[in-house]
Amino acid sequence: MITDLLLEAANLMLIGMATVFIFLLLLVLLMTLMSKVLRRFTPVKLADKVIKSDVNNTGVSPAIVAAISAAVHQYRQQHK
Structure with missing residues (x-):
């Protein structure tokens, strides 16, 4: 019983950390892309x-x- 709860908790933790990591990665990539676009079109x-x-x-x-x-x-x- 306790083992199942610990495995479920670890699974939820990994899913949450992966979600946050993917969100932050997308944020950095989009900010970098936006910076490059603005540098190209702004004199x-x-x-x-x-x-x-x-x-x-x-x-x-x-x-x-x-x-x-x-x-x-x-x-x-x-x-x-």
Whole structure:
């Protein structure tokens, strides 16, 4: 009786683990395929322009960056 229950439990465990493994394998394969398709049909130069424009249009002036850097440096010096 106990042996039958243990065999049934092992069988259910293997079926469950196989199902999860197959699902994750399909997920990885579909994500890889989608990545390849998007890379093929999406122009790279457009993505580079978007990234460069985001970096250049932050709106923070160099004076503000210098003031923040000086304040952080002063705080670190006082709180060693």
